[in-house]
Every structure is written in C-alpha cells, then in structure tokens.
Amino acid sequence: MKFIPLPFAVLGCSLFLFTIEANAASQTQIDRGEYLARIGDCTGCHTTEDGQSFAGGLGIDSPFGTIYSSNITPDKQTGIGNYSRDDFAAALREGSLPDGTHLYPAMPYTAYAKVTDEDIDALYAYFMEGVEPVDNEPEKTDLSFPFNQRWGIGLWDWMFATADTYEPNPDQSEQYNRGAYLVEGLGHCGSCHTPRGLFFQQKAYGAGDDHFLTGQTLGVWYAPNLRGGGEGDQGLQGWSEKDIANYLATGRNVHSGVVGEMISVVQHSLSHLKDEDLTSIAVYLKSLPRSTEAPSDDEAPSVQDKTDENKDTSATLASAKVDIDSGERLYLDNCNACHFTNGKGASWVFPALKGNSLVVAENPDGLLHVILAGAQMPSTPKAPAKLAMPGFGWRLSDKEVADLATFVRSGWGNDGDSVTADQVAEVRKGIPEKVLRDSAPNMVKE
Known part of the structure; x- marks a missing residue:
C-alpha cells in the first residue's frame, strides 16, 4: 500500500471538495439561467413549431414585413457559440451584435436593458453550457427599403431605447x-x-x-x-x-x-x-x-354597468322568443350551451362574455377570429386539459357571424359597436381554409 503524507492528503481533499463546490455553483447558475430564459420566453420567438429548441427561424410578422429569429444555441457556426459574455449582454440589452449589426426591435432589448448583471451572467451560463448546439442557419430577414437599412436602427435606438437596469x-x-x-x-x-x-x-x-x-x-x-x-x-x-x-x-x-x-x-x-x-x-x-x-x-374596451340591460338580455334569451335569423337566436343555437343566457360562462372552463376585454374591444377582429376558427387553451402543469372552443366558420355565413358578434358585443351591458359582414369576410381571408374546416366541435382535446 502506498501512503500519502498527511499535508498532501489534506490539500488534495480540499482541492477535490473545492472542485465539487465550484461545479455545483456552476450548475446552480445554469439552472437559474434556464429559469430566467423561461421568464423571458426565449422559446416563444426562437423555436419553430417543429424545430429544435432555440435554433431560430420563426417568422415574426411586423408592420414592415416578416422578421426571422436567430439561432441562439451555442453552435459556433450558425449560433452564438463564439459570443463572449459582453457580446451576449450587448445583444440582449442593446440589440447590438459583435460585428456591429443592429437587431430589429422585434427583439425586446429595450425591456431586457433592465436585466441585472447577475441575471445576465446566469443566462449566459445557461445558453453556453445548458443548451445543446444546433447547426441551423435560419432564413435571413429581408425587408423592403428603407427598413432593410439597419444603420437606421442605431438612430431609432438613440431616440427611443432609453431603458436602464x-x-x-x-x-x-x-x-x-x-x-x-x-x-x-x-x-x-x-x-x-x-x-x-x-x-x-x-x-x-x-x-x-x-x-x-x-x-x-x-x-x-x-x-x-x-x-x-x-x-x-x-x-x-x-x-x-x-x-x-x-x-x-x-x-x-x-x-x-x-x-x-x-x-x-x-x-x-x-x-x-x-x-x-x-x-x-x-x-x-x-x-x-x-x-x-x-x-x-x-x-x-368599454363596459358599462347596465344592470337592467343585463337582466333584459338574459330574460330575452331565456324566453327563446327571438327571430329565427337574429343574433339572439344564433347565440342560443351556437353559444348558450357553454356561455349560458347570463353570459357568465363557467368558472375555469368557459370564459364570461359579459365585460370580456376581447368581446368589447374597439377592434372586433379578435372576437371574429375566435368565432370563425375557435380557440384552445394551453396545456399547463396546473391545468393540463386543452379545453377547446370549436370554430363556426365552417357553417356560419359572414352575415350570421356579424349578427352573432354584434349581439354579444351589446348584450349584458357590453358597449361594443356593431359588426358588419365585410369585417367578418376580411378576418376570414386571413384564416387558412384547413383551420376553418378542422374547427368543427371537439370540446376537450387531451
């Protein structure tokens, strides 16, 4: 058996324990960075529907054209693998890349400017050591003139990017x-x-x-x-x-x-x-x-406290004495089973329509989109069921959707303006035919 002198044994043990502690601290920082990336919803913009995490390529619609997100994995060729910590911080807080290129403000660097140094360090540790590198070259953003002149973003930043830590x-x-x-x-x-x-x-x-x-x-x-x-x-x-x-x-x-x-x-x-x-x-x-x-x-959105009108709306629907082609009749036939005559829906399952910000918004397009194409709540750790509302675009005409939306926007004290068939037609144009066809009833999707 080989004996090691006590001082060297103690020193070796100390170095070993120090190494373990350092690695543990590093992993703690990586884990913290992962959590911070969740808060920043980096996945939402930098991951396509069928793509690998953070590999970029998601097209983000803007008033100036489609902006494609970048690869933020630590791949050294197509990602951020060559970024220093300061390079990373400049991109996150200032929208400035190592080569001097300005990011479009679809990247919310004006908000990320408020992130502390400690959190920047944790995010950098996560993206460099906790994320798998992916070799993926996303499609290049190619906006029309003058929005393709990125030097102009520097002037925009000087005028408007004023947030500090x-x-x-x-x-x-x-x-x-x-x-x-x-x-x-x-x-x-x-x-x-x-x-x-x-x-x-x-x-x-x-x-x-x-x-x-x-x-x-x-x-x-x-x-x-x-x-x-x-x-x-x-x-x-x-x-x-x-x-x-x-x-x-x-x-x-x-x-x-x-x-x-x-x-x-x-x-x-x-x-x-x-x-x-x-x-x-x-x-x-x-x-x-x-x-x-x-x-x-x-x-x-505008919502009025109209107790009498709320009662009148509920009473009208409950009596079922409404014209066959009216908004009230369309509501009874298509919506009442879930949202009820009082417009209050069911807690945690079917949203209330009375006072709903989407329902009474000045621009009704969001409401029309939901009526036409349906909607599905997300699956989350605390509520895994994907509760879904079916779309009715496959069976209701533009006029019928307009009449239904007008009723919902004015019933139970809601104070939204009426909707026209032309407005519905415009929203329908932006919804793929397959979505309309596949939006037939299917209330709960597991």
Whole structure:
C-alpha cells in the first residue's frame, strides 16, 4: 500500500471538495439561467413549431414585413457559440451584435436593458453550457427599403431605447419590486400591452408613465389594459391578485381564458414560473393606478354597468322568443350551451362574455377570429386539459357571424359597436381554409 503524507492528503481533499463546490455553483447558475430564459420566453420567438429548441427561424410578422429569429444555441457556426459574455449582454440589452449589426426591435432589448448583471451572467451560463448546439442557419430577414437599412436602427435606438437596469423603488415592498422587475424587464409585457408611437416605438417602459400597459391591438388580437389598480371593474380592476396569478399559471380563471398570442406565452413561459413570482407580478399589476391616457387609436374596451340591460338580455334569451335569423337566436343555437343566457360562462372552463376585454374591444377582429376558427387553451402543469372552443366558420355565413358578434358585443351591458359582414369576410381571408374546416366541435382535446 502506498501512503500519502498527511499535508498532501489534506490539500488534495480540499482541492477535490473545492472542485465539487465550484461545479455545483456552476450548475446552480445554469439552472437559474434556464429559469430566467423561461421568464423571458426565449422559446416563444426562437423555436419553430417543429424545430429544435432555440435554433431560430420563426417568422415574426411586423408592420414592415416578416422578421426571422436567430439561432441562439451555442453552435459556433450558425449560433452564438463564439459570443463572449459582453457580446451576449450587448445583444440582449442593446440589440447590438459583435460585428456591429443592429437587431430589429422585434427583439425586446429595450425591456431586457433592465436585466441585472447577475441575471445576465446566469443566462449566459445557461445558453453556453445548458443548451445543446444546433447547426441551423435560419432564413435571413429581408425587408423592403428603407427598413432593410439597419444603420437606421442605431438612430431609432438613440431616440427611443432609453431603458436602464431596473432600480428597486425604495418606497415599495420587495414583492412589488420583484413584480416590477419581471414585468418591465425579462417578461417584456409592455412589448405587447403598451401603445406604440409614430415610429413604432413603445410609448413607455415602466410604471412611472401613464401610457405603460394601457393596451393595444396587434394584428387581429387586442392586448388588453393590464393596469389593475382602482375601485372599478374594468379588466384587471375587477380581478383579485389570486385571479391574475391563476390566469398566468393556467391560462384561465373564474373570469376568462387566454386566446391568440397569449396562449404560447402561458404555455412556454408563465405557467413555469414559481408561485411567488406569479404573485409578485399580480401585486405589481394591481398597484398600477387607472391611467389618464387612453390607449392608442381609442382602442380601450368599454363596459358599462347596465344592470337592467343585463337582466333584459338574459330574460330575452331565456324566453327563446327571438327571430329565427337574429343574433339572439344564433347565440342560443351556437353559444348558450357553454356561455349560458347570463353570459357568465363557467368558472375555469368557459370564459364570461359579459365585460370580456376581447368581446368589447374597439377592434372586433379578435372576437371574429375566435368565432370563425375557435380557440384552445394551453396545456399547463396546473391545468393540463386543452379545453377547446370549436370554430363556426365552417357553417356560419359572414352575415350570421356579424349578427352573432354584434349581439354579444351589446348584450349584458357590453358597449361594443356593431359588426358588419365585410369585417367578418376580411378576418376570414386571413384564416387558412384547413383551420376553418378542422374547427368543427371537439370540446376537450387531451
């Protein structure tokens, strides 16, 4: 047997234990980075439906054309494998690549600018050591002139990319500040829920500006006002902190269910957040006072407290004495089984139509899209069932959909404008025929 002198044995053991501790710390940082990537919903933009994680190539529609996401795996040829930590931070916070190329602001670097150095380090560790490299060269973004002149983005950044690293508000609680950091930073909620200006710049980046999170329309979908403070009952004002946390975790609550782009956000990002982070987000949103600024283009939904009209609508439907071609009759034949005569739906299953932000949005396209093509809630760890609403575009004409939508937008105290058959036809054009054909009833998909 070979004996090792005690001092060397102790030194060797110490080095061994130090190595284990260092590796454990590294893995902890990688795991933290993975969680932060969930918060930032990096999968949502950098993974195609059938593609490998973070390999890029997803086409993102913008007012200027389609922007294709990049490969952010650590592949050295087609990804970010050659990025230093500072290269990574510059891309994330400033939208600037190592070769000086400016990223289009479809990448929410104006929000990611608020991310702390510690979280940048963790994200870098995850993407370099926790993500499998994928050799994939995504399609190049090729916008028309002048939007293909990326040097102009540098000027745009100088004018509008003003966000700095988040500084906690000393007058607020730790829970509030955590929620603010997540919403304003990695969560980049303002990218969809804050109005845009003339140059497509986000009008505000934090709670100090009344424009922040007041809602806007993106494509056919209305991203609603998220300011939940005050005593009213419009939107999140009528939701409790628990209602908000449940919605983020499962895509549904006693009031509503997610549709449109929010389905992916809940499925790939928010449903994986820790309960304490979801609660912090809810606390922050409920702290934001009702804004004095109207959303851009007067797109704020309007809901009136019309108790008598609510009763009248329910009574009319319950009597079943309505004209055969009326919106009321169409509702009874197609919607009443799930949303009921009172328009309140069923908690956690069928969203309420009374006061629903999608239903009463100034732009009805999102509602029309759901009626035509249906909708399916995401499968999440806390609510795995993919509850689905069938589409009715396969059997209802444009006029019938318009009459139905007009009734829903004006019933139970809702105060939405009427809808025309031409508006329905325009939305129908944007829905693939296969989607309309396959949207026949199938209420629960496992």
